[in-house]
Amino acid sequence: MSFGSRAASGRGMHAWRWLFILTMLVLLALLLGTGMKPVEAQSPPLEEASPVPQEGVVPGEILVKFEPSAPSTNKKRVHGKKGGRTKEVIPEIEVEVVQVAPGQEEARAADYQEDPNVRYAEPNGVYRAVETRSRRSDGAKANWTPSDSRVGGQWAFNNTGRNGWTRDADIDAFEAWDVTRGSRDVPVAVLDSGVSPSHEDLPKAAETVNFSKSPTPDDAYGHGTHVAGTVAARTDNGTTGVAGTCPRCTLYNVKVLDDSGNGSYSSVAKGVRWAANHGAKVINMSLAGTGYSRTLKEAVDHAWGKGAVLVAAAGNGETNARFYPAAYRNVVAVAATDQDDRKAVFSSYGSSWVDVAAPGVGILSTTQDGRYGRKSGTSMATPHVAGVAGLVWSNSSGADARNESVRQKIEEAVDPIGGTGASSLGKGRINACKAVGGSCDLNGSRR
Template sequence: MKRLLTASFAAAALVLGGLTLAAPGAAAGPSHTAGQIMVKFRDHGAAAAVLRGYGLSDGPEIGGTGARLIKVPAGKELQLVDALGRNPAVEYAEPDQIVTPAAADQYIDRQYALNNSGQSFTNTAGTLTVGGGTADADVDAVEAWGVTQGYGIRVAVLDSGVASDNPDITPKVVARGNFSGASTGEDNYGHGTHVSGTVAASEGNTIGVAGVCPGCSILDGKVLNDSGVGSSSGLANGINWAVTNGAKVINMSLGVRASRTLETAVNNAWAKGAVLVAAAGNGGNQTKIYPAGYTNVIAVAATDNKDAKASFSTYGASWVDIAAPGVNVYSTFPNHKFYLGTQNNRSMGYDVGNGTSMSAPIVAATAALAWSVNPELDNQAIREKVQSSADNIPGTGTYWAKGRVNANNAVQPPPPAG
C-alpha cells in the first residue's frame, strides 16, 4: 500500500463522524428545516384541495417516496404538521429534519485500516509517532486486492460533496448531484471528500492514499451544504438519485431523527437492489440514529488500531450490525480552503479523520469488493456475505452483532459443500 504522507499534521481534534443532530457538547440548534415540511397523501388527487384549505400549495415529490415537499410559513412548520397529520386525507406529515455533523475528540496521525503491520511510523515533520496498534486490527484490504479491486462497481457517497481538486479521488467521480441547497456541488466542508477517499482513492498512482475499493467509481451526491447541514428531504432525494444512476452501494456517513419519508426512500433503494450502509453515530451510547437504525441499512460502529471499540462510538448489538476502523483514518481532503480545515486545523490534501463516518465507507467499499466478484448475487446475499465474514473480535455480540469487517474474507469463495 502507499504510505506517502504529503500533508502537514496538527495536534487538534478533528470534528468528523457519523452525523447526529448535534455535536456532543455543542449547543442544540433547530431540529428541522425552516419553511418546509414533508406530507404524504393517501390519494394525491386530493392534495391540492387539502393544501388550499391551509393556504398552501403542492410541492415536488421527494425521492420517489410519494411524499411531497411543501413550502410553509417559517415558524409554522410544527403547527401545520400537527394539523395536516390529523386530516384523514393525509397518510402522514412530518418536519424536514436537519442533518448536522457530530464530533469525535480523538486525534493522532496515521491511517492503519487497510493493512496494519503493528509497526509505528513517524510523520514527515518527525514530531509524532503514528501507526502501531495490533497487527491484525486492519480489514485486510490489501490482501483482498489480490482477488479484486472492485472495477465496475458504483458507490454513492451521500455527503458534503467530493472536492474537484484532489487528484487522488476527483477522477473517480462519474456523476454529481446537488441536493443540499448549496449554490455549487463543490465540497467546501471536507467531510464528503474524506469519506470518498476511504472508499475509492486511487491505488498505485504514487500519490496520497488508497481506498478500500480502489477500482470503484463514486457517485457524488451532495446532501450536506458548505456548513455540513442537510435535510431529510435532501437525503431522500439523494438516495433516489443514487439508485437511478446505478449505485450498487450507498454510503451515508450522517444521521438524523427517524422520518417516514426517509425510511421509504431507504426501503425503495433496497427494493431496487442497493446495499445501504450508514454510520451508527458518535454518541458513546446505545441511542439509535437514522438511517443506520433502519432494518434495510447496515449500521456501522467504530474500532481503533487495537480492535477495541472507539470510545466515542455508538454501540448495541440489537441494532448495530458491524464494526470497522474509525480512529485516525487517513484519507483525502480538498486542496482548497474547507470548513473542517478552517475550524479544526485539518491539512489540505490529506489528513486523518475520526468517527463512525470513517468506519461506514470501509464497510461500503467492502460490499462493493464482494459484489465485484459475485455479480450474480442480490443485495441481501452481499449484505450477508459482508456481515458473516467479519472477524469475531471482542465486543461482538455486545457492541455490534457481527464483528469487525474483513474485506479479504468477504471476497473469498464460499467453502466447498460437505
C-alpha cells in the same frame, strides 16, 4: 296604570319571551338539519405567523405524503385549509416538500396528519456529518502491496502493530486485493458534503449531482472528500497519496449536506432515490441524526428494492440510542473501532440495531484542500464498509449478485471484537478478505 293592566301587560311580555325562545330553537334545528357547521379557524397566512426558532428542522418546511387514492382536488383543499404550499414533489415516493410558517413546523405537520387524505406528515428534519475532530498528517506486506506513499499510515487496511497497537486489528484489505480490487461496473455513491473535483488522488466522479442548499457540488466542508478517498482513492499510482478500499470502483458524488455539514430529510431522500435510479450498487451515508423520517425510510426501501446496498454511520453519540438512517432495516449500521479492535470511545452502539463495526479512529484519507489528513468518527468507519461492499459486488455473479447476498457476506465475514461493549457492536469488525473469499492467513493474521 291599575294592577289589572300591569298583570295583563306582564302576561303579554311573558308570552313574547317564550315566542322568541321557540323561534330561536326552530332556527337552530333548521341550521342543523341543513348540515351547516360553524366556521373553522384557518391556519394563519405564512407572513402573519410569528416564527419560533427550532433546532434540528428546516425552517418553514414539512414533508407530506398523501394517500394514493386522494385526488388532486382534495390535496389542494387540504393545503388551502392547513395553510401550506407545495414547493416540490420527490418523484416515485411522491412526498411533497410543503412550505409552512417558520417556527410552526411541528404544529402544521400534526395538523396535516389529522386529515384522512394524508398518510403521514413530518417536519423536514436535519441529519449531520458525524466526525469527531481532525488533525493534519504528512505522513507489513501482503501478496500485493500498493505503491502509494502514505498507505503505510492507513492502519485500517494493514495494522502492523506499530505504536503499540494490536497487530492485525484491521480489515485485511491487502489480502482482499489479491482477489479483487473492484470493478468500474460497480458505482459507489457518496452521499455527503460533496467531493473535491481537483484532488490528485481521487478519480473523477462519473456522476455529480447537488441536492443540498449549497450552490456548488464541490466539498467546502471537508467531510465528503475524506469519505470518498476511503472508498475509492486512486491506488497503486506511484508515489502519490493513499489507497482506497475499492480502488477500481466508480465514484458518484451526490451532495446532500450543505457547506456546514447539515442536510435535510428531503435532500438525503432525494439523493438516495437518485443514486438508486442511476445504478449505484452501494450507497454510503456518513451522516446521522436521532430523528426517524418516514420520507427517508421510503427512499431507502425504494433503493433497496432497486438492488442497492445502503451503508450508514451509527453516530458518535456514545449511546445505545438509535441513529438514522443507520437504524432502518434496509441499511447496514456501522459502528467504529480503534487500532486495538475495541469500540471507539465516541461510537454509538446497540446490539438490537448496529450490524457491523469498522475502523474509525485516526483514519488517513484525502482532504478538500488537495492534501491528506486524519479524521475520526463513525463517518470514517462507514466508507470502509461501503468499499468492501464494492469489492464483494465486483467478485459476485449469478445468484450471488444480489444486494441481499452482498450484505450477508459482509455481515458474516467479520472478526470478533474484544473489550467492554463488544457485544453491542453488531456481528463484529468487518474483514474484506473473508468477504471476498480470499486467503486470510497472511501478515501474521490471528485466524
